[in-house]
Amino acid sequence: MTLRREWWIQKGLLAATLTSVAAIFLLLFLLLYFSFPLLFSGDLKQLFSWRWNPFEGHYGILPMMLGTLLLSILSTVMAFPAALGICAFIYTHRNSCLSRLLLLVVHVMTSIPTVIYGFVSVFILVPPMRRIFAAGAGFCLLTAALTLGLLILPTIVLVFHAYLTQAGGSLRAVSESLGLTPMEQFCFVMLPSASRGLVSALILGFCRAVGDAMIPLMLAGNAAQIPASFLDSIRTLSAHVALVLATDSQSMAYQSVFASGLLLFVMIAMVTALAHHLNRNMLSRCR
Amino acid sequence: MNSLSSVLEVTNLSVWFSERQVLSDIHLSLFPGELTVLIGHSGSGKSTLLQSINRLNEIFPVCRTQGEVQLCTERKKIRVYQSDVPLSEIRRRIGMVFQTPAVLPFSIFRNVAMPVRITLGYRGNVINERVEWALRQVSLWDEVKDRLHKNASTLSGGQQQRLCLARTLALEPDVLLLDEPTASLDFKSARKIEALLGELKTRYAILVVSHSLGQTLRVADRVCVIRDGRMVREMGKQELRNPAEFYRVIETYF
Ligand SMILES: Nc1ncnc2c1ncn2[C@@H]1O[C@H](COP(=O)(O)OP(=O)(O)OP(=O)(O)O)[C@@H](O)[C@H]1O
Ligand SMILES: [Mg+2]
Numbered sequence: 001m002t003l004r005r006e007w008w009i010q011k012g013l014l015a016a017t018l019t020s021v022a023a024i025f026l027l028l029f030l031l032l033y034f035s036f037p038l039l040f041s042g043d044l045k046q047l048f049s050w051r052w053n054p055f056e057g058h059y060g061i062l063p064m065m066l067g068t069l070l071l072s073i074l075s076t077v078m079a080f081p082a083a084l085g086i087c088a089f090i091y092t093h094r095n096s097c098l099s100r101l102l103l104l105v106v107h108v109m110t111s112i113p114t115v116i117y118g119f120v121s122v123f124i125l126v127p128p129m130r131r132i133f134a135a136g137a138g139f140c141l142l143t144a145a146l147t148l149g150l151l152i153l154p155t156i157v158l159v160f161h162a163y164l165t166q167a168g169g170s171l172r173a174v175s176e177s178l179g180l181t182p183m184e185q186f187c188f189v190m191l192p193s194a195s196r197g198l199v200s201a202l203i204l205g206f207c208r209a210v211g212d213a214m215i216p217l218m219l220a221g222n223a224a225q226i227p228a229s230f231l232d233s234i235r236t237l238s239a240h241v242a243l244v245l246a247t248d249s250q251s252m253a254y255q256s257v258f259a260s261g262l263l264l265f266v267m268i269a270m271v272t273a274l275a276h277h278l279n280r281n282m283l284s285r286c287r
Numbered sequence: 288m289n290s291l292s293s294v295l296e297v298t299n300l301s302v303w304f305s306e307r308q309v310l311s312d313i314h315l316s317l318f319p320g321e322l323t324v325l326i327g328h329s330g331s332g333k334s335t336l337l338q339s340i341n342r343l344n345e346i347f348p349v350c351r352t353q354g355e356v357q358l359c360t361e362r363k364k365i366r367v368y369q370s371d372v373p374l375s376e377i378r379r380r381i382g383m384v385f386q387t388p389a390v391l392p393f394s395i396f397r398n399v400a401m402p403v404r405i406t407l408g409y410r411g412n413v414i415n416e417r418v419e420w421a422l423r424q425v426s427l428w429d430e431v432k433d434r435l436h437k438n439a440s441t442l443s444g445g446q447q448q449r450l451c452l453a454r455t456l457a458l459e460p461d462v463l464l465l466d467e468p469t470a471s472l473d474f475k476s477a478r479k480i481e482a483l484l485g486e487l488k489t490r491y492a493i494l495v496v497s498h499s500l501g502q503t504l505r506v507a508d509r510v511c512v513i514r515d516g517r518m519v520r521e522m523g524k525q526e527l528r529n530p531a532e533f534y535r536v537i538e539t540y541f
Contacts, residue, residue: 110479120321167392174389177343178402178458188405193392 033130035258047259052224052235059256063224065233065263070227071145071216072209075106078149080204083156084198091164092182103161109154114129118218121147126219133231139221144228148215152205159204163197194255196279207268213238237264293318293359294492295381295462300354302332302339302516304347309335310516313354317462317492322484324503325496325515327541334386335453336513337464338493341381342367342374343518360461379406381458385486386467386496388447390439395431398439399454406458406484421457425449430433451479463493469502481506500537506532509540 038047046208049060063128086102093099125146130138160163171193213236216222222243235243237260244257293316300311310332317323325333338344339352342504356367358380365372365380391398399418401411409417418435422428427449431442439450448471455463468484469477486507487493497503507527512520520540526532 016293037331066484079534167463171391173343173346174385174391176346177341177378177385178454179377179406182403184405188401261412 019199031258035255035262039052040257040260047256050226051189054229061237061240061256061260061263063226064235064237064240064268066262067141067216067220067224068210068236068238068264068267070130070141071148071220071234071236072206074141074145074230075148075152075175075209076206078145078201079153079156080202082149083153083160083201083205086157087160087164088186090161091186091220092250094182096191104158105155109150110158114151114212114214115218117147117151118215121215121219129231136231136233137221139219139233140231141220141227141234144216144220144234148209148212151212151215152208155200155208156205159201160194160197163194163201167194167197199275207271210264210268211238213242217242226253237261291383295494296355296357296359297336297340298355298357300336300339300352302335302344302353303351304335305349308516310339313513313518315494315511315518316347317494319492320489321508322488322493322495322506323509324507325494325511325513326498326500326503326537326541328515328535331513332516333513335516337383337466337494337496340367340462340464341378341383343378358461375406379458380461381464382455382458382462382491384448384451384455384466384468386470388444388451390442390447390450390473393439394436395439395442395450396435398450399457402454404455417457418492421453422450422457422478424487425453427453433469445473445476445495448472452480452483460491463487463491465493465495468496469494470498477502500534504533512537514540 010173014195048060048062050062051058051060054061086106090103091101121143125143126138128138129143130136168190171189172185175189180189216234216236217239220236220239222235222239223233224235224240225232227234241257241260243262244254295317296407297313297315298312300313300315301308309445313336315336316321325336327333335344336508340356342352344350344352352368354368358365358367358377364375367377368379370377381402391401393401396418399421400414403417419428419432422431427446430446431450434441439447442450448468449462451471465484469480472480481502484493484495488508495506497506504527508524510522510527510533512522518537522533522536526536
């Protein structure tokens with residue numbers, strides 16, 4: 001009876017795993033397939049150039065790649081200290097109402113649709129940005145990074161918090177018994193021993209930032225250029241895909257979408273692989 | 288005769304977990320130069336008693352404690368549950384080693400050095416000396432001196448237990464609370480720890496939880512029997528000198 005049930009569970013899990021693996025490979029295959037003509041024609045060099053001006057026949061997507069990298073890194077860098085602070089607060093005030101409330105707010109934040117973040121930012125963040133810096137329209141790298149940072153904040157907090165609670169119980173008792181205050185526990189015991197969790201959380205947040213299209217589309221201004229400052233408009237790969245697909249379906253511009261997709265895919269795969277590698281290294285150092 | 292100079296005094300201590308009373312009206316005194324052994328059934332409240340002495344039970348939100356614990360050091364008296372002395376100092380002065388070895392997931396060196404640096408505020412070479420001193424105390428130095436920077440979890444269970452003891456000793460406690468320090472050790476390492484306890488008790492007041500009656504007879508200056516959260520019997524040196532009598536008492540009270 002139980003054996004039979006186990007058999008079904010096993011097969012079910014196997015099927016689910018295979019399906020998701022197959023889906024990923026299919027995705028990769030399709031991306032490759034569609035960008036194939038591009039990759040092996042002379043257009044490739046055109047694609048990987050720094051100029052995007054479809055009306056004059058320049059189809060370079062490198063500015064978008066730079067935009068994606070800048071925006072994701074900047075927003076992760078901004079979300080990191082905030083996430084660390086929130087986790088520290090929740091850890092050091094673990095039984096207080098305030099920390100429970102904070103955790104609840106963070107949970108709720110994850111369920112707010114991305115478009116709301118963008119929408120609210122357009123009205124709340126963009127005007128003061130325009131006024132304070134008195135440059136441009138307020139739709140720029142910094143505005144998008146601030147909003148995107150807020151968007152990936154709950155992801156980082158929740159993943160790291162889960163690590164902390166998982167590693168927490170016995171470590172906390174030990175460090176209490178050694179006379180460490182809650183803040184000292186967090187800094188000198190929890191943080192070092194959950195550093196793997198922190199890296200995972202940051203990577204996850206970063207990948208979310210790379211993949212997000214809505215925020216840069218709504219807030220970054222979408223000029224396909226190399227930004228000279230944080231106040232310049234940028235375009236990301238994801239926003240580029242969305243923009244071109246919405247307007248065009250034939251030209252070289254259309255083709256660049258597949259290359260963008262492929263590039264996004266490769267970037268995220270590389271970051272994930274790097275994270276995996278880091279984690280394994282840290283693990284073996286601990287042993 | 289030395290009742291005047293007790294290092295630690297527990298009076299009227301009761302502990303509840305949620306609504307369940309786990310300890311009732313415990314009285315206990317620890318004296319310098321004496322090793323007190325606490326024995327009792329599994330679940331009788333031994334670990335809970337140890338934890339309520341250094342207020343470690345406060346990390347369980349459902350735990351409620353009543354009564355008084357007083358720590359008398361050379362210079363001052365600290366009322367553990369009402370004092371304005373910071374909790375971290377209380378924890379440092381009342382050193383505790385857990386029932387299961389609980390090393391931090393760091394290197395052997397850092398396990399001892401980090402608390403010394405943070406709680407005692409020591410810096411530089413003093414820390415290295417202190418670490419070596421503590422590891423020598425528990426006769427672990429020779430075993431680990433070549434791999435101080437390996438992760439502490441690479442040590443055997445017994446070595447880990449001794450490392451935890453060293454970590455506690457390095458913080459210069461006044462009182463030692465040891466929860467079954469030999470539970471995970473083979474008989475030879477256990478004997479080593481017992482010998483060590485004999486040395487340590489000249490400098491610290493020690494309270495040890497033990498499950499082994501033989502061990503109790505070997506190391507104890509005083510024995511307290513706890514049953515269902517009550518202290519039911521206390522035996523002094525006189526009674527312990529006569530093993531037959533000891534076993535008879537245990538038969539009746541355990
Ligand atoms: N965190 C906790 N929450 C609720 N109940 C607890 C908790 N810790 C201990 N107890 C209860 O308190 C009682 C005493 O437990 P304690 O750990 O002190 O026993 P013990 O004498 O140390 O046993 P052992 O010899 O097995 O270690 C047990 O009945 C246990 O269920
Ligand atoms: Mg116990």
